[in-house]
Amino acid sequence: MSKMTKSQMIASLAEATGLSKKDTVAFMDKLADFVYKEVKKSGECIVPGFGKLVKAHRKAREGRNPATGETIKIAAKTVVKFRLAKAVKDAIL
Secondary structure, X not given: OOOOOXXXXXXXXXXXXXXXXXXXXXXXHHHHHHHHHHHHHHOEEEEOOOEEEEEXXXXXXXXXXXOOOOEEEEOOEEEEEEEEOHHHHHHHO
């Protein structure tokens, strides 16, 4: 199983679009910054063709320490979830 590194992805995108690697890196960084700010501000951000990032509140709950089996309390917290777009599921599966 091969994994594409960030630099390999940037090189591949730059070649496919005809942009320079520097411009491609700048675009990817700005896209990431935009998505982070949008999720923080409004609670969700749709990335067309990929899916949606959603900020969600996870309730407090009880869990177990796997080493000792002791019951512990897990505090409530805010998490970010990613929901895949139907187009991604259809293309991959």
